[in-house]
Amino acid sequence: MPKFDIDEALLRKLAALLTETGLTEIEYENGEQRIRVNRGGGQVTFAAPVAPAGQPTPASPAAVPVGPPAGAVVSPMVGTAYLAAEPGGTPLVKAGDRVKKGQTLLIIEAMKVMNPIPAPEAGVLESVLINDGQPVEYGEPLMVIR
Amino acid sequence: MPKFDIDEALLRKLAALLTETGLTEIEYENGEQRIRVNRGGGQVTFAAPVAPAGQPTPASPAAVPVGPPAGAVVSPMVGTAYLAAEPGGTPLVKAGDRVKKGQTLLIIEAMKVMNPIPAPEAGVLESVLINDGQPVEYGEPLMVIR
């Protein structure tokens, strides 16, 4: 049979979309092509885990918290994330950009203070996992740098 | 039927992707090709603790009932066991005796009724596990025949 080659980047993008949208499954079909990704509901989100209260941890998705993707930039604080320097401005970075270490990727507002979030390392910005103006919590993946 | 050859490297790659992205399942189809990998959302096997509440140690005798020894004659009722036909009489049998099937081994008094307990099989009486006049419960080993 012919070589079955898969689009890794696409899978990662879909995985990121799950995180961003809080979905647990995405199924995609295009003509003969069909792709489906699913996550057991352990993703970080503002909604509490739906696991039954008394359910033993090992049997609960919340028990096996999904780590952020490799190269993910996670939020250092609770606040509102902005992708542009000023409302309606152009995003500071976009997927595909090459970013320098320390370069400001986005801004998180907390207690009316604007906190610039720098790139922890240089690389290519693979994906943006959040929307402009989206509330984020501590440890939430924001962007992925490769 | 044609040999179905599996792309192991691809499976390993997908498995790695599951780990990396925190997905629990990836399904991929391309025309006739279709592949699906799944890692059940945190299905860590849960060892149910057989812990007797209100008792200091999880390992309680009640938790692990011990079966009677092989060849044991167990009590068919709750009552008081007598080794002799009448008070102070000589025991009906003693360790080392060869017993015939159906031979009376002891008497169990329940509700003022004397119930003779017969040997379930022929053999040598290996040991007597109770004392004369001892209360016995249902299923309690009384004697052992080999």
Added chain:
Amino acid sequence: MFEKVLIANRGEIALRIHRACREMGIRTVAVHSTADADAMHVRLADESVCIGPPPSKDSYLNIPAIISAATIAGADAVHPGIGFLSENARFAAMVAEHGITFIGPTPEHLSLMGDKVRAKEAAAELGLSVVPGSAGALVDDIEAMAVADRIGYPVLIKAAAGGGGKGMKVANNRGEMAESLALARAEAKAHFGSDAMYLEKYLSHPRHIEIQVLADTHGNVVHLGERDCSLQRHHQKVLEEALSPALNAAQRTAIGDTVVRAMKKLGYRSVGTVEFLFQDGEFYFIEMNTRLQVEHPISEMITNIDLVREQIRVATGAPLGFTQDEISFLGHAIECRINAEDPDTFLPSPGLVTDFHAPGGLGVRVDSALYAGYRVPSHYDSLIAKLIVHGKTRNECLMRLRRALEEIFVGGIKSNIALHRRIIAAPDFINGD
């Protein structure tokens, strides 16, 4: 006071009795089948005796085994619990013959109220109005037809020895009589070994109201108000509440006083429950349970009276420690029966309990012998836990019950927890209809 009490039962009620005994400083003897060797009450009891194999008839209904165990253990009293031998007059008499106190009513009262026909006759004599029906057991179908014609359709056909809805059929008109009688007789024969039937007026929308009574051996009788058990499935209680949202204070006092007078006249002792059908402001006696009931905790919650403790006290011959005037009703209580069963098919679901999480907090009580790692045997009834909730008002009670049902979790087996969540969300129930 008793030194040592033998608990002739299993499951949560055996644990309930054990707890009352421990709190009174009484030693406990658990008797159990081989299937219950790891049961919670067996583990907690001071002593335990295995009395037989799993089938009830060979263990929990095995009178010689239980009395032998009591004699050998040197118990000075036997508590029969609920079901099994709790209403068996012969057992009560034999226990007494062996110089052991039976914690319950006299054998005479057990047999009187155990016979549904004689019970109704007695009730009428005691001044409790009964549902119009046949004077006693029906001689034949001809008599049945005649009675039915007199009291008017629809009519309910019941087994004289019946209970739990077995051997019970409704006939909506004369045409249905013959078949309904035949079916009911067959069922009754199968379940109770007797096809003696009686017949009564069928009430279209009655509420099931029961009055809890407590009597000592000195002629003192009090009632603890009513319980409303209208919510049933196939004549099986699912959820009970106290007090009833359908009764007003005047009706409550009136029926309470009537029942107390009747019990005094009867010379009843121990705890008991007089059950009525309540419709259009009228109470119709249906039966009396001469024992503790599964739903007794809701009466305890609203009166702060420990019924099992009092039942044991009066069995020692002690007089009641309080009068009717000293009993006041505080707030509202609801009990949910958690069964090991499929919430949709209602089929039993025995097996290994991998996890059990009991809800806690203010106003929440759980009576259960369950624990993580316990295996629910397939030989007995499917009740595994009672969730009892108390609140200042019925609404507070409902809100508390809702959050408690969000917290409770039973893993490894199916349970009807989901059913209860549905029930308390139903508008009719919330409105108390």
Added chain:
Amino acid sequence: MFEKVLIANRGEIALRIHRACREMGIRTVAVHSTADADAMHVRLADESVCIGPPPSKDSYLNIPAIISAATIAGADAVHPGIGFLSENARFAAMVAEHGITFIGPTPEHLSLMGDKVRAKEAAAELGLSVVPGSAGALVDDIEAMAVADRIGYPVLIKAAAGGGGKGMKVANNRGEMAESLALARAEAKAHFGSDAMYLEKYLSHPRHIEIQVLADTHGNVVHLGERDCSLQRHHQKVLEEALSPALNAAQRTAIGDTVVRAMKKLGYRSVGTVEFLFQDGEFYFIEMNTRLQVEHPISEMITNIDLVREQIRVATGAPLGFTQDEISFLGHAIECRINAEDPDTFLPSPGLVTDFHAPGGLGVRVDSALYAGYRVPSHYDSLIAKLIVHGKTRNECLMRLRRALEEIFVGGIKSNIALHRRIIAAPDFINGD
């Protein structure tokens, strides 16, 4: 009524607050550190927000993170719980500045009672007698000596900003003063960043008696009787009971009325506890806790008042639903603090809870966020469960507590359950000494 309340705490008290909210139909927002992602209150809350890493200073004490979470989640009130920010005046003020209701007293009262020296001055002005001692913070050792000589030895040296026994030393005579002062100052500096000290008469055999108060924003104040917290280990409460076996009705009414008058004069709002040392019939004010307390359930058990529910109600500006005359004390209640610690060495014992079995039945309440499979984090205090038992009498309560302690089981980690079993078996405790 509030639409959504953010619970700025963790553990059993966060669950306690969640339960009260659910029962009032209020949505809950749980904030948690990464170590508490699987905590019970996080699982049960309607929403949850991770506010920081495990260390308290970066999460549960992280004011900006919590207020941001409240703003983002759209909470209209914040409940601070116990400990952490519950007595932090700055936090209370900032919450208010963000247009969110702080469920607790005013920032002014938080700071007043947070300063042990100013608190004693205020108490004296409010008509509460205090332990004779230094008027305020000691200027130097010379003043300390002078005061000690005046009030007589032994004397207790305390940190002005202190609590929980930190920065506290006894000097039995003049000779010990210098060293005790030095040690206390060092401890105080280390724990509270301030070595401001004060000094008071040391009572040799006082009882720790505290009065629970509840006040609305309309000037209505009631008390829920006292709690006796005399049983402590290294100034840490282990077991509390209500009412106190040491007080008679007259003393109870007297101190209750005194405290209510004082709180009215102060204009206090929300729940609070005024703590006294009681010896030889005299009450000496020591401090006031301007928050809910760990042992609040025992007051709830004897009064049938849901303190957290009432605390939330009055925070909305609603007036108290009852007067002092409508509060009666029913029976006796005891709370045991179950800690994840070695019962002998008292060292914390965090880790995986393999099994948790809560006792049940009549009169037994468990407030706990534990569940089988939960991992007790090592970053926070070791309280894992509160076992609260109610009985008609102190003896009934003790017997019930004994059997409940026989039933409770925590597997996988060490706990002080064995310690509690020892305590309640001690004759002195049984006699209420």
